[in-house]
Amino acid sequence: MSPAALLLLSVLGAPYFTRPVDPVADLTQLKAEVARGVARAEAWHARLELYLELGELDTIPELVELLASTFPEHAAFREARLMFLSLADRHEEALAVGEALLRDHPEHPTIRANLGRAYLAAGQPARGVNLLLAALSQGPIRTEEWDLLLENLGIRGPNPQAALTTLEGKVAAHPELPSLRYVLMVALVRLGEYPRARGLLERYPELAAHPDLQVFLHSGARN
Amino acid sequence: MARRGWRTLALGLGLLAGFGCNSQVPRQTFENLVLITLDTTRPDALGAYGNRRVRTPAIDELARRGHLFEQAYSHAPITLPSHGSILSGQLPTHHGVRNNIAYSFPAATPTLAGRLRAAGFATGAFVSSFILDRRFGLANGFDLYEDRIVHYEEKLAKHEIVTRRASVTTDRFVDWLGGQNGRFFAWVHFYDAHWPYEPPLPFRQAYADQPYLGEIAAMDVQIARILAELERRGLREKTLVVLTADHGESFAEHGEQTHGFFCYSATTHVPLVLSHPIYGDAGRRFAHTVQSIDLVPSLLAALALPADTTLPGRSLASREPRRVYSEAMIPFEDFYLAPVHGVRDGEHSFYLSSDKELYDLRSDPGETKNLIAEKPELARQFEDWMRAQLAATKPAQAETVHLDEESARLLASLGYVGSGGSFTARESDPFRFPSPRGSIQMYRELQRLKQYEATFPFKMIEGLRSLLGEHRRQVVLHRDLGRLSTLASNEEEALSHLEIAAKLRPEDPRLHVFRALGLYRFGKFDQSVDELRLALKLDPSHASAWYNLGLAEVARGRIDAALEALEKTVELNPRDILALNNLAYLHLTQKNDPERAWSYITAAEAIHPAQPLVQANKRLITERRGRE
Numbered sequence A: 001m002s003p004a005a006l007l008l009l010s011v012l013g014a015p016y017f018t019r020p021v022d023p024v025a026d027l028t029q030l031k032a033e034v035a036r037g038v039a040r041a042e043a044w045h046a047r048l049e050l051y052l053e054l055g056e057l058d059t060i061p062e063l064v065e066l067l068a069s070t071f072p073e074h075a076a077f078r079e080a081r082l083m084f085l086s087l088a089d090r091h092e093e094a095l096a097v098g099e100a101l102l103r104d105h106p107e108h109p110t111i112r113a114n115l116g117r118a119y120l121a122a123g124q125p126a127r128g129v130n131l132l133l134a135a136l137s138q139g140p141i142r143t144e145e146w147d148l149l150l151e152n153l154g155i156r157g158p159n160p161q162a163a164l165t166t167l168e169g170k171v172a173a174h175p176e177l178p179s180l181r182y183v184l185m186v187a188l189v190r191l192g193e194y195p196r197a198r199g200l201l202e203r204y205p206e207l208a209a210h211p212d213l214q215v216f217l218h219s220g221a222r223n
Numbered sequence B: 001m002a003r004r005g006w007r008t009l010a011l012g013l014g015l016l017a018g019f020g021c022n023s024q025v026p027r028q029t030f031e032n033l034v035l036i037t038l039d040t041t042r043p044d045a046l047g048a049y050g051n052r053r054v055r056t057p058a059i060d061e062l063a064r065r066g067h068l069f070e071q072a073y074s075h076a077p078i079t080l081p082s083h084g085s086i087l088s089g090q091l092p093t094h095h096g097v098r099n100n101i102a103y104s105f106p107a108a109t110p111t112l113a114g115r116l117r118a119a120g121f122a123t124g125a126f127v128s129s130f131i132l133d134r135r136f137g138l139a140n141g142f143d144l145y146e147d148r149i150v151h152y153e154e155k156l157a158k159h160e161i162v163t164r165r166a167s168v169t170t171d172r173f174v175d176w177l178g179g180q181n182g183r184f185f186a187w188v189h190f191y192d193a194h195w196p197y198e199p200p201l202p203f204r205q206a207y208a209d210q211p212y213l214g215e216i217a218a219m220d221v222q223i224a225r226i227l228a229e230l231e232r233r234g235l236r237e238k239t240l241v242v243l244t245a246d247h248g249e250s251f252a253e254h255g256e257q258t259h260g261f262f263c264y265s266a267t268t269h270v271p272l273v274l275s276h277p278i279y280g281d282a283g284r285r286f287a288h289t290v291q292s293i294d295l296v297p298s299l300l301a302a303l304a305l306p307a308d309t310t311l312p313g314r315s316l317a318s319r320e321p322r323r324v325y326s327e328a329m330i331p332f333e334d335f336y337l338a339p340v341h342g343v344r345d346g347e348h349s350f351y352l353s354s355d356k357e358l359y360d361l362r363s364d365p366g367e368t369k370n371l372i373a374e375k376p377e378l379a380r381q382f383e384d385w386m387r388a389q390l391a392a393t394k395p396a397q398a399e400t401v402h403l404d405e406e407s408a409r410l411l412a413s414l415g416y417v418g419s420g421g422s423f424t425a426r427e428s429d430p431f432r433f434p435s436p437r438g439s440i441q442m443y444r445e446l447q448r449l450k451q452y453e454a455t456f457p458f459k460m461i462e463g464l465r466s467l468l469g470e471h472r473r474q475v476v477l478h479r480d481l482g483r484l485s486t487l488a489s490n491e492e493e494a495l496s497h498l499e500i501a502a503k504l505r506p507e508d509p510r511l512h513v514f515r516a517l518g519l520y521r522f523g524k525f526d527q528s529v530d531e532l533r534l535a536l537k538l539d540p541s542h543a544s545a546w547y548n549l550g551l552a553e554v555a556r557g558r559i560d561a562a563l564e565a566l567e568k569t570v571e572l573n574p575r576d577i578l579a580l581n582n583l584a585y586l587h588l589t590q591k592n593d594p595e596r597a598w599s600y601i602t603a604a605e606a607i608h609p610a611q612p613l614v615q616a617n618k619r620l621i622t623e624r625r626g627r628e
Helices: A003-013 A023-036 A041-054 A061-070 A075-087 A091-104 A111-121 A125-138 A143-153 A160-173 A178-190 A194-203 A211-219 B002-020 B057-065 B079-088 B112-118 B152-157 B166-177 B211-232 B292-302 B330-335 B376-391 B405-413 B436-450 B457-470 B475-487 B491-504 B509-521 B525-538 B543-555 B559-572 B577-589 B594-607 B612-627
Strands: B032-038 B067-073 B122-126 B144-146 B184-190 B239-245 B272-274 B284-291 B324-328 B340-344 B348-352 B356-360
Touching (some): A041 A061, A041 A075, A075 A091, A111 A143, A125 A178, A178 A194, A194 A211, B032 B292, B057 B211, B112 B122, B144 B166, B166 B211, B184 B211, B211 B239, B284 B292, B340 B376, B356 B376, B457 B475, B475 B491, B525 B543, B594 B612
Parallel strands (some): B032 B239, B122 B144, B122 B184
Antiparallel strands (some): B239 B272, B324 B340, B348 B356
8 A cells, every 4th residue: 555545535435525415306206216116215215214214204205205105014114204394393293193103013112202202292291101111122322312201200300209109119010110110220320329220220230231231330339 | 954955846746737736747647648530620610619509419428527728730631631730749830841742751761659669659540541541651650550442443433432331440559459558559540521421321310501510510420439448447647648639620711611722710720639638637628839840849748758858849738828820731832822821820820922911810710801801010020930940941851753554543432633743833923913811712612613624524525615704814724624534535625625724734744644644545645655755854753654554555566665764663662453463464465474473463463452453464374374
């Protein structure tokens, strides 16, 4: 490799120097592909991911509708429609789309979290919280979903101790749900009750699988 | 008898003063010292300072058992200059480190570490960010300077930041503490609260609504570990623990996000907590104004070491009115705007830039109502004081630092939007530049756009074009648009903006280097060399210019000139592994000298053994040597 190639490498290494998506052009292209019967779900899924990563879902309402109707068997497009409708405050439609999607794809990893958010946005916290807890049982949820969860459980409210007591009651009533125990551990951390939080991690080591949690657990061991 | 009676009386008075009032002399001295600096930490983000949304039990307990200073201020809103002041007891105008990246703390300026080592202390530093890497000069005086932060090739490949968490830094401190048998001084630096706010689990989830506070809570757990470790080893009572910050963090105060552009209270007000009640009752809170440079004289006294009367700071306990100096040089050094110099006493703050501001801190602690027109006489007094201070500033003692290419990229990963070059505008009147207040929105937008640079640079290009509509003469916008357009292979846009930038500030060698890189990229090698020669005429020690001159000369087929330029690079920065690597490659392939190539590649490998290019070329050279 020559020295000059070093500079060239840095040039070639960085992605997306030009805009990879264009709402108008993409819609035109999809319409044309649908008309010709050559649209490929995988390719459009990749493009949809780009819009999501760029935070530009709100710029493609028609594209999302068309993708969802063209590829009804693909959860990702209907999920994007659910998110778009919720963001647009079209709550009834969003919840209907989300519930149907959940029935069709009960094992999908992110539908519960997104539908839970839609319920919270629609002012229906009970179902929203339950869906977020169910999502957490499936796998990690995003930071903003933790924000919603703790807020709606009352941990950040005016009476966090009462919320904690309620949460402890739920944990006792549902010992089969490790996600509830994890939420309790996080709530205890927020309230500064570190010994109790560590106690949960010690009693239920499966909750402490993440290396950060091992650090937290052992940071207290010497205290 | 009479004289003896007087002595007894005097001793008795002294004792009374020590216990009952506010003695400037510590009533207790210590064998050891642990200084904890929390980067980017606002006092009002701590429970001890009244925050009810965060849990900081360790810091709160420290304050309950010791002292808390409500009005402590640092001298710069950025890491390296401020730590220079904390550790030396000198203002940035004296030690000469005015910015991150471009300076190295001067070896000739005495530091707390050097003083304590000379007094027989073991000294150890445990830092958590590349900004405090030993190359920036603060290692002086430390027996151990623990700055092994990352395997940085891995971090670069993943576009990760070059810091380590408080838990890892604490591990290093605890390991070192176990080996101490005599008096010791440890400086432990945590960087967690610095942007981006991504606390470790479970704090990331518990503070999902306020991740900055999550970082603070996570650091507090490690502070608890430090205190527990001292306790476990029977050192707690013998060891004074001092906790402070280098600067705060702005959350939209005065339009600023994060820190560095201004020096208002939001970014210079810092926490200061002592573990022991050395100036009065346990839990006592002091409301008078103190400053970072008060730490060194106060700590020398607390360790029963001789005072240095040449230091400008005073005992922390002294209520004697202070005028606390601070400065924000980033606008000047990185953005071609006027610098900001601030001064505050307990009642007012005054800021001198190309405009002036005066605030009444008693009625307006948030510094929202500028009284410059209402109190012109008071403003004039502050301005006279400030100008006298600046006129008395000694020439900077600090050395400038020329970063290698990889290090500059590392710093960019920390969110620094400066270019990391060596240029310091030698302006007789820096206040002729525009006020940074008029550019804060531009700066914020640039910070936001920088987040896209690694993954979606087109978003940054779009944003820069938009910003240039309002800020046509802002050199940094032209430079960055030119740089990114170069990478995007957009020749016309790249070369036009790089040319504009270089013509707007022709005395800045960094801009000529950027232009040269653009010219090189588009095959204009002769012009590229001309531009680099121009940069080197302005600054003959500009390592990046020498390095790129080496590449451009290779492109022109002038191998001897290339070797000369690359050797000059290594002379200026012996740790520049890319220059060493390229010298090795050229000696192997162009000079048919595998032995010389071997000496360069092994030098590069000794610095960063895992660097992939170095490894690839080492294999190549090894094969060649084997064949011969």
